[in-house]
Amino acid sequence: MGRLLFAVCVVCAWDAAHLLGGGMLFPRDSPTREVKELNGLWSFRADFSPGRNAGFQQAWFSGPLRESGPVIDMPVPASYNDITQDARLRDFVGWVWYEKEVWIAVRWLRDGNTRIMLRVGSAHYYSVVWVNGEKVGQHEGGHLPFEADIGAVARKRNGTSCRITIAVNNTLDFHTLPPGRVEYLNHPKRYPSGYFVQSTHFDFFNYAGIHRSVLLYTTPKVYIDDITVVTNFSDSTGLLSYQVSVVGSTRPSVRVSLVDQDEKCVASSAGSSGLLKIVNINLWWPYLMHEKPGYLYTLEVQVTAEAGNSFLEDMYSLPVGVRTVQVTSTQFLINNKPFYFHGVNKHEDSDIRGKGLDWPLIVKDFNLLKWLGANSFRTSHYPYAEEVLQMCDRHGIVVIANSSHTSILIQSYIFENASLAHHLVVMEELVRRDKNHPSVVMWSVANEPAAEMPPAGPYIKTLVAHTKLLDWTRPVTFITNSNFAMDHGVPYVDVVCLNSYFSWYQDQGHLEVISLQLNEQFEDWHGKYQKPIIQSEYGADAVPGLHNDPPLMFTEEYQKAMLESYHSTFDQKRKKYLVGELVWNFADFMTGQSIMRVAGNKKGIFTRQRQPKAGAYVIRERYWRIANETGVMPACQGLGTVAVNGRSIPI
Ligand code: GCB
Numbered sequence: 001m002g003r004l005l006f007a008v009c010v011v012c013a014w015d016a017a018h019l020l021g022g023g024m025l026f027p028r029d030s031p032t033r034e035v036k037e038l039n040g041l042w043s044f045r046a047d048f049s050p051g052r053n054a055g056f057q058q059a060w061f062s063g064p065l066r067e068s069g070p071v072i073d074m075p076v077p078a079s080y081n082d083i084t085q086d087a088r089l090r091d092f093v094g095w096v097w098y099e100k101e102v103w104i105a106v107r108w109l110r111d112g113n114t115r116i117m118l119r120v121g122s123a124h125y126y127s128v129v130w131v132n133g134e135k136v137g138q139h140e141g142g143h144l145p146f147e148a149d150i151g152a153v154a155r156k157r158n159g160t161s162c163r164i165t166i167a168v169n170n171t172l173d174f175h176t177l178p179p180g181r182v183e184y185l186n187h188p189k190r191y192p193s194g195y196f197v198q199s200t201h202f203d204f205f206n207y208a209g210i211h212r213s214v215l216l217y218t219t220p221k222v223y224i225d226d227i228t229v230v231t232n233f234s235d236s237t238g239l240l241s242y243q244v245s246v247v248g249s250t251r252p253s254v255r256v257s258l259v260d261q262d263e264k265c266v267a268s269s270a271g272s273s274g275l276l277k278i279v280n281i282n283l284w285w286p287y288l289m290h291e292k293p294g295y296l297y298t299l300e301v302q303v304t305a306e307a308g309n310s311f312l313e314d315m316y317s318l319p320v321g322v323r324t325v326q327v328t329s330t331q332f333l334i335n336n337k338p339f340y341f342h343g344v345n346k347h348e349d350s351d352i353r354g355k356g357l358d359w360p361l362i363v364k365d366f367n368l369l370k371w372l373g374a375n376s377f378r379t380s381h382y383p384y385a386e387e388v389l390q391m392c393d394r395h396g397i398v399v400i401a402n403s404s405h406t407s408i409l410i411q412s413y414i415f416e417n418a419s420l421a422h423h424l425v426v427m428e429e430l431v432r433r434d435k436n437h438p439s440v441v442m443w444s445v446a447n448e449p450a451a452e453m454p455p456a457g458p459y460i461k462t463l464v465a466h467t468k469l470l471d472w473t474r475p476v477t478f479i480t481n482s483n484f485a486m487d488h489g490v491p492y493v494d495v496v497c498l499n500s501y502f503s504w505y506q507d508q509g510h511l512e513v514i515s516l517q518l519n520e521q522f523e524d525w526h527g528k529y530q531k532p533i534i535q536s537e538y539g540a541d542a543v544p545g546l547h548n549d550p551p552l553m554f555t556e557e558y559q560k561a562m563l564e565s566y567h568s569t570f571d572q573k574r575k576k577y578l579v580g581e582l583v584w585n586f587a588d589f590m591t592g593q594s595i596m597r598v599a600g601n602k603k604g605i606f607t608r609q610r611q612p613k614a615g616a617y618v619i620r621e622r623y624w625r626i627a628n629e630t631g632v633m634p635a636c637q638g639l640g641t642v643a644v645n646g647r648s649i650p651i
Contacts, residue, residue, distance in 0.1 A: 024433040032313055032314045039213050039214065042076050045068075045096070059133075061097075065099040077214075083352070099165045100164050119217060121386070122142055122211045125176060130164075132154075141422070141426055171198065174419065178406050179201065180200040181199050184196045209354070222307050223247055227318050232322075236281055241273070246305070248312075254303050256274070258278060259300060266297070284323040286396045287395055288627040301315065327531075343582050344376075346377050349608070361610075375623075377582065378444070379401050380585075381406035393437050401434050407450065441475075443467050443471070445464060459489070476494055483500070486528055495532050498521065498525060499536055499537035499584070500517075508553060533573075539562070540562040542556045542615060544602070556615065559603075560618050585601065586605065
């Protein structure tokens with residue numbers, strides 16, 4: 001085992017208890033809960049010591065970080081990689097240290113019936129957290145939240161500020177999600193002593209740091225820990241079954257009411273589980289499928305309980321949408337109507353911020369999705385911020401939610417039990433976090449998991465079965481490369497998702513072969529499995545502003561022509577069993593450096609700065625046409641039209 005990874009494992013062994021038992025409810029203010037954001041500037045230091053372990057050896061968490069060495073300002077949330085001019089920090093592998101001094105309100109500290117929680121929206125990849133030098137927990141995996149109850153530690157120092165230290169390690173090995181490996185290059189004449197590099201086998205930059213908001217929030221000692229809703233409908237009556245899990249009392253009294261957008265209570269019930277009936281239901285519909293997409297009710301949950309001599313109360317409001325999802329051998333149905341995914345694959349990626357949550361970027365991207373006429377996206381290749389899924393719920397953008405597994409690593413190590421055990425935990429965290437989002441219609445357990453290797457079959461089978469146990473209401477899939485051999489894993493999924501790059505990675509420059517090869521792909525896979533198919537990736541790199549006619553690879557003309565060639569075959573197959581097309585990619589994104597990439601992957605139809613390339617107009621015209629053709633989009637009329645390439649299309 002490499003020295004660097006050993007440092008990670010020593011820390012794991014200190015305390016096997018993970019931070020996260022529950023706590024996947026998104027922190028919201030309520031009459032019984034308060035939220036305080038700790039975003040902004042944190043003190044920061046990367047541990048450049050040869051073993052990357054000086055921080056632990058010298059216990060940097062035990063006092064203010066500035067006292068153990070130099071610190072710099074680091075924004076949170078953001079990846080740290082592109083914040084400075086230092087290439088060593090951009091490409092850093094190992095532990096970095098963040099610290100912030102915060103005040104905790106006296107009323108929080110004095111009330112012994114108040115839980116004080118510290119929550120990190122996500123940090124990549126392995127995190128350890130201390131408060132005032134005391135370890136409060138740790139978490140493995142980026143892209144998902146974790147939290148710790150810090151009440152007891154904070155109360156020891158009543159009246160003084162609180163020092164929060166978070167160490168984050170971005171090292172990836174065979175058993176992390178995504179997998180990677182650290183290679184030590186022991187050639188004294190060619191590399192400095194102790195030289196190592198992190199190899200990754202996925203196609204995006206391994207951005208690291210605290211990527212989403214850090215919050216303090218309170219709940220009463222008796223609190224709503226989790227809520228699960230499952231919805232259905234019959235004619236015009238909506239059905240919402242709910243389950244509320246309460247911690248801190250064995251005999252809580254639970255009341256729920258469902259409130260519509262006019263603030264009218266439309267159903268209510270008592271008890272920790274039950275069924276609400278909603279007359280004249282407003283179903284949750286995808287964008288462009290209904291004049292009122294994304295209709296949300298609010299489920300107001302109120303819990304009261306006696307705790308010792310006190311009477312405690314907790315309240316939580318959960319946005320919910322009522323809709324159903326089903327799959328047949330040729331269709332994907334939402335609310336019993338055929339749904340066609342005309343959408344994109346995205347990345348959480350932008351200049352300077354890397355993978356850091358950024359509201360202007362999120363809102364801009366949603367405006368661009370609507371401009372395109374896109375009704376869906378896949379959270380390639382990891383779970384996205386909860387804030388993004390909340391936007392999807394509100395705007396009716398349909399989501400295929402991915403785990404953080406992606407790898408083109410052709411090594412059987414990545415299918416070992418240690419990987420599977422962690423992968424199952426990630427699926428649990430993901431489903432628990434995102435199960436109540438109406439926008440999420442399918443889970444994807446992995447992306448291109450070297451599926452031609454025999455161990456992939458049982459591995460995928462276990463993951464799919466486990467995910468179905470966690471949530472029986474949604475279809476489950478994994479994303480496969482159409483070049484991979486069939487059979488390993490595919491028989492277990494509900495929808496076949498295929499990535500293919502004809503005339504790009506094979507038959508380079510030969511656009512004329514696309515329709516033949518794509519036709520063969522669809523007929524083979526549907527013939528074999530009799531399941532609906534989504535073209536989950538296809539696309540070509542286009543360097544913005546690079547032109548050649550007739551098209552040459554890497555020009556905007558080539559990207560445009562390639563998309564158009566795929567579209568004609570899609571149009572034949574969507575009359576049969578093709579249920580979606582997701583272009584790769586929404587926007588250009590950063591990758592590791594290689595001769596395959598020109599300062600990042602340029603398959604975006606928008607640039608990294610979100611300006612359209614020629615391909616964006618092709619997609620826009622197509623998606624609006626498909627939306628109009630379905631005939632279920634009365635909202636299109638009246639919204640106006642825009643001239644695109646001399647034609648008038650609706651917006
Ligand atoms: C794929 C991968 C994606 C890559 C893309 C490409 O199949 O799933 O992560 O970025 O191809 O551009 O090569």
